[in-house]
Amino acid sequence: MQMPVHCPRCGAHLPARGALAGLCPACVLRQGAIALADPLVADDMASHDPSTDPPIDLAEVRRDFPQLEIIELIGRGGMGLVYRARQRRIDRPVALKLLSPEAAADPAFAERFLTEARALARLQHPNVVTVHDFGELGGRYFLLMEYVEGCSLRRLLDERAIDPQRALALVPAICAGLEYAHGQGVVHRDIKPENILVQPDGHVVIVDFGLARMVGSAGDDLRLTRASQIMGTPQYMAPEQIHRPLEVDHRADVYALGVVLYEMLTGEVPRGRYAAPSERVDVDPRLDEVVHRSLQGEPRDRFQSAAEFAAAIEATRSAPTVPAPARRVVRAPGRGFRLSFVNSNQYGGLWNLEGTISLDEDGLVIDHRPQGCPPFYVPTTRTLRIPFDEIVSIELRPKWFGRSRLDLRVRHLTTLDGFPQQHPGTVRIDFKRADGEHAAELVAAVGKALEGHSG
Amino acid sequence: MPDRSPSPHFATTRWSIVARAGAGAAPERGAALAELCELYWYPVYAFARRRGADPTDAEDHVQAFFADLLERGDIARADRERGRFRSFLLAAFNNFESKAREREGALKRGGGQRAVSLDGAEAERRLAEIGSDAEDPERLFLRTWALTLLEVVVERLGREYEDSGRGDLFAALRPTLVGDGVDGGLAAVAEALGSTEGAVKVAAHRLRQRFAALLRREVGETLVDPDEVEDEVRGLFEALA
Numbered sequence: 153m154q155m156p157v158h159c160p161r162c163g164a165h166l167p168a169r170g171a172l173a174g175l176c177p178a179c180v181l182r183q184g185a186i187a188l189a190d191p192l193v194a195d196d197m198a199s200h201d202p203s204t205d206p207p208i209d210l211a212e213v214r215r216d217f218p219q220l221e222i223i224e225l226i227g228r229g230g231m232g233l234v235y236r237a238r239q240r241r242i243d244r245p246v247a248l249k250l251l252s253p254e255a256a257a258d259p260a261f262a263e264r265f266l267t268e269a270r271a272l273a274r275l276q277h278p279n280v281v282t283v284h285d286f287g288e289l290g291g292r293y294f295l296l297m298e299y300v301e302g303c304s305l306r307r308l309l310d311e312r313a314i315d316p317q318r319a320l321a322l323v324p325a326i327c328a329g330l331e332y333a334h335g336q337g338v339v340h341r342d343i344k345p346e347n348i349l350v351q352p353d354g355h356v357v358i359v360d361f362g363l364a365r366m367v368g369s370a371g372d373d374l375r376l377t378r379a380s381q382i383m384g385t386p387q388y389m390a391p392e393q394i395h396r397p398l399e400v401d402h403r404a405d406v407y408a409l410g411v412v413l414y415e416m417l418t419g420e421v422p423r424g425r426y427a428a429p430s431e432r433v434d435v436d437p438r439l440d441e442v443v444h445r446s447l448q449g450e451p452r453d454r455f456q457s458a459a460e461f462a463a464a465i466e467a468t469r470s471a472p473t474v475p476a477p478a479r480r481v482v483r484a485p486g487r488g489f490r491l492s493f494v495n496s497n498q499y500g501g502l503w504n505l506e507g508t509i510s511l512d513e514d515g516l517v518i519d520h521r522p523q524g525c526p527p528f529y530v531p532t533t534r535t536l537r538i539p540f541d542e543i544v545s546i547e548l549r550p551k552w553f554g555r556s557r558l559d560l561r562v563r564h565l566t567t568l569d570g571f572p573q574q575h576p577g578t579v580r581i582d583f584k585r586a587d588g589e590h591a592a593e594l595v596a597a598v599g600k601a602l603e604g605h606s607g
Numbered sequence: 608m609p610d611r612s613p614s615p616h617f618a619t620t621r622w623s624i625v626a627r628a629g630a631g632a633a634p635e636r637g638a639a640l641a642e643l644c645e646l647y648w649y650p651v652y653a654f655a656r657r658r659g660a661d662p663t664d665a666e667d668h669v670q671a672f673f674a675d676l677l678e679r680g681d682i683a684r685a686d687r688e689r690g691r692f693r694s695f696l697l698a699a700f701n702n703f704e705s706k707a708r709e710r711e712g713a714l715k716r717g718g719g720q721r722a723v724s725l726d727g728a729e730a731e732r733r734l735a736e737i738g739s740d741a742e743d744p745e746r747l748f749l750r751t752w753a754l755t756l757l758e759v760v761v762e763r764l765g766r767e768y769e770d771s772g773r774g775d776l777f778a779a780l781r782p783t784l785v786g787d788g789v790d791g792g793l794a795a796v797a798e799a800l801g802s803t804e805g806a807v808k809v810a811a812h813r814l815r816q817r818f819a820a821l822l823r824r825e826v827g828e829t830l831v832d833p834d835e836v837e838d839e840v841r842g843l844f845e846a847l848a
Contacts, residue, residue, distance in 0.1 A: 161785065164847070167754070168736055171762035177754055178847040179785035180761070180818075185840050187819030 213250070216289050220248060220296075236299060239284075245299035246284060250292050265293050268362045271338050279329030281349075281359040300359070302351035309345055309415065316435045319416035320469055322348075325356035326409060327462035334402040334458060338362050341400065343408035344388040345415065387411065387421045391449050403451035406461055410446025410454075413439075422447060438468045509581065511597050515539040516560070518579070536579075538562055540601050548595050557582050558591055621828040622692040637677065643692055643829070644673050646759055648723040650693070650751040651700050652730045657744040658704075666727040672703045673723045691839065692829040693752050697745070746846070753843040756829075760821045767817070776800065776810060783811040784818060 159166055159176035167173055172180070213235065214222050220237040227234035232251040239246050251265075269286035272295075276282065282298040305322070308314050314322075326348060333340065340347070340361050347360045386394070390407035393400050414422045417429040417439065426447075428440035442464045448454045455461040507520030518536040544561040558581040624639040648669060655665040676699060733751075742750070761784070768777035779796045797807040826840055827833045 159785075162848075165737060170733070171758040171765065172754065175761070175781070176785050177757050178844070180757055181753070181822075181840070181844050181847055183784060183786055183815055184760075184819045184822045185837075185844060187815045188823055188837065188840065 212290075213248075216292075217248065217294075220246070222248070239296075247297045247299045249295040249297060251294070261293075262288070269295060271336070272361055275333055275336055275338060275361065277329055277332040279325050279356050279358060280333055280361060281357050297359070298357075300349045300351065300357045302349050302355075302357075305345035305348040305350055305412070305416075308350060309419070312419075314416050316417055316433065316439075318354075319413065320439075320465055321354065322350065322356055322416070323409070323413055323465045324462040326358060326412075327458040327465075329356070329358045330402070330405050330409065330458035331462070333358075333361060334405070339400065339402050340405045340408075341393070342388070343405050343412060345412055348412070387423075390451070392451060399451075401451065402458070403454050403456065406446055406454050406456075406458060407448075407451075409458070409461060410443055413446065414443050417443070436468050439465075442468065509594065511594060511601070515542065515601075516598065538579075540598075543598065543602060546595050546598050548591055558595070620830060620833060622695075623831045625692075626690075626695070626831050641677055644677065644723050647693070647696065647752065647755055647829075648673060648725050649730055649733070649755050650748045651696060652725065652727075653734055653751040654697065654700065654744050654748040655704075656734060657742065657747045662727055662731055666725060666730075668704065668707070669700075670723065670725060671707075672700055675703060690831045690835060693749075697748055749842070749846040753846045756825060756843065757822075760818065760825050763825070764814075764818050764821055767821075777814070780807070780811050780814050783814065 157166055157168075158164065159179060161179050162176060164176050164178045166176055210222060210225070214220075217237070219240055221240055223236045223238065225233060226236045226247070232249055235248045235250070237246050237248045238244065265286075265288075269283065273283040273286065281300060283295055284298065285296040287294060305314070326343075330340065330343075338361055340358065342360060342363065343358070347358060349357045349359055351357065388408040388411045390400070390404040393404050411421055414420075414426070414429060417435055418427075418432045422443075428437070429435050429443055430437040430440050442461070445464070446454055446461060455464065507518060509516060509518045511517070514537070516538040518538070520536065538560070542563050544563060545559075546561075547559045549557040549559060560579040560581065562579065621639040621643050625636050625643070651672065652665055652669045655668055656662065660668060737751070737754070765774075765777050765781070768774055779800055783793075793807045793811065794804045797804045800807065802810075822840070823836055826836050826843075830836065830839060
């Protein structure tokens, strides 16, 4: 069989020989960059996967915890091992979590553990797992928690047991638990389907609150990640958790929940330029905006609280679709359009830009951010303002298939901060045909405004 | 503030040993420079070829250049301030070429100087393969630099797996370096290795992590300031994209 000459992913030429034979260099480097931005990658070559730790001898655990009847090992993950157990004296089912000894090797760990565990033990909410006790025994840190009957959202997703309706029923309950914890000053930091337990009656309990912080040394230099190798799954992490760990607040949970919602709706986590949920499955298009909002790169652009997130979900569940109220601001073509700046140095044409375009009193406002770039390229949302007197023309080029296009010619195009390019240019906006009506509306509004300006 | 002190591994990158005055004894500097030159002669060769030299001339010039560089051993102060070995190398080669033109003829053709183990025929094969005709010399330099660095890293990765008796695993998982998904799926790999799909998935993930760690290290070796690794990777990526 002949080796392919071009990369099926990006079309680049594939080296025929050498260490890279048959591997696309750009894709290898991209993967490398992604892994590099992943806090789980330490520069220490002695990286260690805790899941390969031999399970602790059940007898040993029984000896260390005589007050408990240890029944079985029910979970093992980066954080450690979880046993189903029963408190003998009060005959109460409990879950015993033994944290990985890796984590305890960190000298700062004891202090962090105590602080976090105390905060967790104070949390009392139906949607948050209750921590009964915590401490250290035989060099191992443990948490004794309420035993939750049911299974993880991960398993339900794997079994394709989540339809959009169920997804929307779960989110407000998750939000309720998060909102409560956030109010108590506790950020989860590792919201993902594995940490959301669903009971047979549909009741939701969030587990592993703050554990990522406890064992993950969040806030430490990401290079010194011996401990944070056992932190959560990067796919669910808000960009600031990777890039600015010191600035992480409750809105990182909002982001992660956005990822979970997207996954519940579409079956996949959003990556790069993700398609809006309604493009992929038959759901209310208003959910697109909810997802989009929660997945904003900048925390300030997201829902500012879990409660706000829940309210947005509830709104899509209750109210029937109503036409957008006529306002001065035309939101078109809506989410998920692609921008390209012709005659511009912006991003060197490497990334796709996505964003929204709207109209205000002074002109067009284009909020855009790069999509599909490696994660170390902290994708910030930039706003391009084009005053009416800068607009030369705006032209709609509808298409029968593929994406339609808006061509916006401007007198001066300046798109890169600190690197102005002061000559005429064209902003090319590709949008989905479904947004054609909005686009037409926008063009009409601009035309009207331009008339007003020249008149 | 988190502790930003560089990890011990990065305290002395190869290029920092060469570039920082007083960072090491002269022999140590010479050895570090020689190692770097040995790894990265190919981009210089590609650059020389694209600038118009024929294969024989390019080979001679490049060998003479490295011989001169290694013989001098000492890097001029202005050059030392360069944070990146590749920027230094390109500037130094340009400099060498213009001086060589001044003292035209001084460069002995086929003088037998073998500063680096340059294989001209192999270099030509590689150049022909990547289709370099449309590129300007600097861009080609950067692209071949990125390719060379990646080769170094992948090769090292493979050797590491082989050294620990996991050569088969590496061979099977090598295609996953570009992302998940191999012909026949990971399940087929698992079957071939007598393992489970879950275990193979974990192994593939770990392979990429290891690759990233080696990439970080190797890129760091060519920089003075290891904090610039991500910037540099971005630059390499743009060169390949």
